[in-house]
Amino acid sequence: MVTSRLRLPTPDSFTSRLRSPAVAARVGLWLGLCFATCFVTGLVSHYAQQPTHPIPFPTSPSWGYRLTQGLHVTTGVAAIPLLLVKLWSVLPRLFEAPPLGDPRRLLLTALERGSIAVLVAASVFQLATGLLNAAQWYPWTTFSFRTTHYALAWIAIGALLVHVAVKLPLIRDVLARDIDDTAHDRPGAREAGALSRRALVRTTFAAAGVAVLATAGGTVPWLRRVSVFATRTGEGPGGVPINKSATAAGVEESATSPDWRLEVVVGGTVAAVLSLDDLRAMPQHTVDLPIACVEGWSAQGTWSGVRLVDLLRSAGARAGDVVVTSLQRAGAFRRTTLPANFAADARTLVALDLAGEPLALDHGFPCRLIAPDRPGVLQTKWLARLEVDG
Amino acid sequence: MRARLLLAAAGAGLALYGLALLLTRQEPRQWLEVALWLGAGVVAHDVLLSALVVGAGLLGSRLLPASWRAPAAIALVVWGGLSVVAVPVLVGGGVRADNPTLLDRPYIATWWVVSATVVLLVAVTGFLRTRRAHGEG
Numbered sequence: 001m002v003t004s005r006l007r008l009p010t011p012d013s014f015t016s017r018l019r020s021p022a023v024a025a026r027v028g029l030w031l032g033l034c035f036a037t038c039f040v041t042g043l044v045s046h047y048a049q050q051p052t053h054p055i056p057f058p059t060s061p062s063w064g065y066r067l068t069q070g071l072h073v074t075t076g077v078a079a080i081p082l083l084l085v086k087l088w089s090v091l092p093r094l095f096e097a098p099p100l101g102d103p104r105r106l107l108l109t110a111l112e113r114g115s116i117a118v119l120v121a122a123s124v125f126q127l128a129t130g131l132l133n134a135a136q137w138y139p140w141t142t143f144s145f146r147t148t149h150y151a152l153a154w155i156a157i158g159a160l161l162v163h164v165a166v167k168l169p170l171i172r173d174v175l176a177r178d179i180d181d182t183a184h185d186r187p188g189a190r191e192a193g194a195l196s197r198r199a200l201v202r203t204t205f206a207a208a209g210v211a212v213l214a215t216a217g218g219t220v221p222w223l224r225r226v227s228v229f230a231t232r233t234g235e236g237p238g239g240v241p242i243n244k245s246a247t248a249a250g251v252e253e254s255a256t257s258p259d260w261r262l263e264v265v266v267g268g269t270v271a272a273v274l275s276l277d278d279l280r281a282m283p284q285h286t287v288d289l290p291i292a293c294v295e296g297w298s299a300q301g302t303w304s305g306v307r308l309v310d311l312l313r314s315a316g317a318r319a320g321d322v323v324v325t326s327l328q329r330a331g332a333f334r335r336t337t338l339p340a341n342f343a344a345d346a347r348t349l350v351a352l353d354l355a356g357e358p359l360a361l362d363h364g365f366p367c368r369l370i371a372p373d374r375p376g377v378l379q380t381k382w383l384a385r386l387e388v389d390g
Numbered sequence: 391m392r393a394r395l396l397l398a399a400a401g402a403g404l405a406l407y408g409l410a411l412l413l414t415r416q417e418p419r420q421w422l423e424v425a426l427w428l429g430a431g432v433v434a435h436d437v438l439l440s441a442l443v444v445g446a447g448l449l450g451s452r453l454l455p456a457s458w459r460a461p462a463a464i465a466l467v468v469w470g471g472l473s474v475v476a477v478p479v480l481v482g483g484g485v486r487a488d489n490p491t492l493l494d495r496p497y498i499a500t501w502w503v504v505s506a507t508v509v510l511l512v513a514v515t516g517f518l519r520t521r522r523a524h525g526e527g
Contacts, residue, residue, distance in 0.1 A: 016447075081471030084439075091440055117432070118405065124431030125424075131475065136492060137483030140427060143420040151415065152424075154408025161401025165394045194450065194459035203464045207471035214472055228500045229476040231484075231493055241491035248488055362489075 011092040012188030018200050021184045024089040025174040026201045030208075031086050032160065034079040035123075039157045041072035045294060046150055048375050051337040052321075059345045062372030066292035069375070070219040073296025076130045077215050081207035083123060085200070092186060112166055119159035122152050134295045135231050218297035232297050237360035240291055240299045243376060244331075246361045251327040251382045260366055262350070262383055264315040267390020271315040276366045279352060282306045282314070287347045293376035303370045305351035308343055308386075317388040319344045324369055327382040336378050342371045343388075350383065443470075457523050458516030469508045476501060 048057050048065055058064065099105040126149065132138065133145050164171070174184055179197045182189075195203065217227025217234065224234050232241045246252050254260065262279065264272040285307050292298035309319065322338040342348055348371040352359060359365040364381025371379065412424065443466075450462055478484070479497045486492060 077475055080475050081467070084435075084471060084474065085467065087435060088440070088443060091444075094436065120435070121428040121432050124435055125428050128431055129427075132478050132483075135478035135482075135484045136486075137478050137481070139483060140423055142423045143416055143427075147415045148412065148420075148424055151408045151412035154411060155405045156408075158401045158403065158405025158408060161404065162398050163401075165398035165401060168394055168397075194447075194463035199460070199464070200467070203467045207468040210468055211471050211475045215475060228495065228504070229472070229479050229497060230495065231479060232491060233494050235494065236491040242489055243492075245486070245488040248486065 009092075009095050010188075011096055011186055013095070014092040014186075015188060015191040016193040017182070017185065017189045017191060018193035018195065018197060019089050019092055020186070020189060020197065021170060021174045022177070022179050022181065023197050023200055024086055025171045026179065027082055027086045027089065027204050028171075029175070030205070031079055031082040032164065034075040034082060035157065035160055037075040038072055038079065038126075039153055041068040041075075042150070042153050044068045045072060045375060049146075049294075049378065053339055056339060056341045057373070059342055059347070059372045062289050062347065063292075064373045065375055066219070066290045066298045069292055069294060069296060070216075070298060073130070073134055073219070074212055074216050076127060077211050078208040079123075080127055080131070081204060081211055083127065085204040085207075087120070092188070115159055115162045115166070118155065119163050122156035122159060125152055126156050134297075136295065219292075221299075230297075231295070234297075234299060236299075237363055238301060238354035238357060240301045240354060240363065241297060242362045243293055243295070244381075246365075246382070249326075249328045249331070249382065251329075252361065254327045254384075255361060255365055255382045262367065263385040264311065264317070265385060265387040266315055266317040267388075271317065274311075276352070279306055279350065279367060283310060284352075285346075285349060287349060287370070289347060289370050289372055291370075291376045291379060292374075298376075301354050301370075302356070303349055303351040304353040304356070305349040305367060305370075307346060308338075308348045308350055308369070308371075309346065311350055312343070312386070312388060317390075320388050323385075323387040324380045324383065325385040325387070326380050327384045333377050333380070336380055338369065338371065338378075342374065345372060347372045350386075455516070455520060457519035458512065461512045461515040461519070465508045465512045469505065472504070473501070 045065070045068065047053070098109055129145060129149055129152075133149070138145065170184065174181075177183060179201070193200070213223060213226050214229045215227055215231075217224040217230040218232050220227075221234065224230070234241060236242055246255060260276065262274045263270055264274070283306070284304055286302060286304040288300060288302050290298050290300045308322070312319070312322070320340050320343070322340075322343045323335065324338050325335045326333075328334045338348075348369070350367050351364075351370045352367050354360070354363055359368060364383070367383050368381040369379055369383060413421065416424065446466060450459060450466075454462055473480075476497065479493055479495070480501055482493055482497070484493055
């Protein structure tokens with residue numbers, strides 16, 4: 001008796017008509033669209049973070065990266081309830097017995113199930129690590145989030161294309177029929193579920209919508225009050241949250257030291273050494289630009305300071321790529337390259353003020369870079385040096 | 391059929407490119423942890439979460455009156471999806487003393503309020519549906 005109770009279920013153990021291709025295809029269609037959006041916006045973000053751009057990354061609109069990265073994180077969140085219901089609807093297939101008697105079918109089945117295993121593993125990995133990264137929680141110890149999330153994105157989207165190729169005739173036929181049509185149902189699916197299929201699909205879309213509303217306030221300001229599970233309230237000095245504090249960057253002393261100077265290096269020689277007072281004495285400009293982080297949060301700020309082009313020109317430099325170095329002693333983004341088209345943009349500032357107040361130490365005091373349409377991690381804080389070719 | 395073969399070949403190509411990226415840009419000890427996480431994700435879903443949901447379905451279909459099942463199923467999908475999405479902020483593994491602008495909401499209290507509201511909504515809807523079913527019957 002006990003042994004029969006412990007036996008693995010078979011597909012026929014699952015009797016609900018809700019676990020059906022009709023539900024899987026409808027939820028899967030939207031899940032696929034979310035994955036496609038995540039993939040494309042992820043590629044945009046990855047490209048934006050490259051030190052050099054063979055095809056220049058545009059500086060306009062200034063909110064371009066804010067939009068693509070907001071979409072990346074939002075569609076990723078929406079995909080979580082969709083994936084859970086999608087997998088629920090096809091769970092019986094996990095327990096199908098392999099066709100052991102027929103070598104050719106066995107091979108095809110093994111290939112198909114292998115591709116599904118890759119797809120499920122990569123999908124869960126991408127959504128889980130993305131969600132954890134948004135909350136800045138890194139429970140893994142050895143691998144790099146950025147490299148791995150990028151590599152697995154190709155694996156996930158590739159496995160998804162294989163899955164669609166295998167299922168295409170079924171998907172098309174199921175979507176052409178009424179949702180309650182039973183032509184493609186498993187023989188064991190004979191009982192009505194707690195809901196109708198239509199209600200389950202609608203509930204799933206509602207769940208995706210609720211998950212988005214509950215988290216998107218980090219990038220959509222008017223959602224802040226309903227986004228009870230957003231990683232941030234959006235509060236912070238000057239109305240802008242902080243990603244990395246001065247303490248975490250280890251710059252508290254060097255950034256507040258009276259000896260702080262901004263070096264401008266042109267063609268390998270120091271062309272100018274500027275104090276904060278020197279910078280304040282130069283013509284000041286004010287721009288409204290967003291900070292948009294790879295973690296998906298973003299905020300608009302009113303920044304004032306010296307135009308980068310003015311600063312470079314006063315040091316006798318020609319326009320070109322600018323290597324920007326922070327006071328930070330470590331970190332992958334301590335030293336970054338600002339491509340020439342960003343350096344030449346009149347909105348790109350060496351910012352001294354945010355919202356009419358001197359920059360808070362955590363926002364990059366004494367001065368930081370702020371450029372349009374750039375990932376937040378490249379809006380270098382606590383500037384120490386700007387370098388250009390002669 | 392040819393279009394499907396092309397699509398499958400393109401998919402296999404993209405996936406192999408991803409695999410090559412993973413293997414060339416990370417060290418072998420990093421591969422191991424990635425593999426571990428990939429496997430853990432599948433186990434967490436296919437074994438743990440699936441068993442929990444199957445269990446909830448069995449319990450619901452045996453214990454709940456018929457008119458309560460639809461509201462309970464809707465609540466489980468919406469509340470469950472939301473709770474999974476909220477796990478990182480609820481656990482708060484990313485909280486840092488030096489950054490008060492990160493994870494700065496009362497997540498756990500909110501989750502209890504949301505959960506209690508969901509239970510209340512299911513109870514009220516179930517009760518009203520039962521009464522209506524009896525009234526009309």
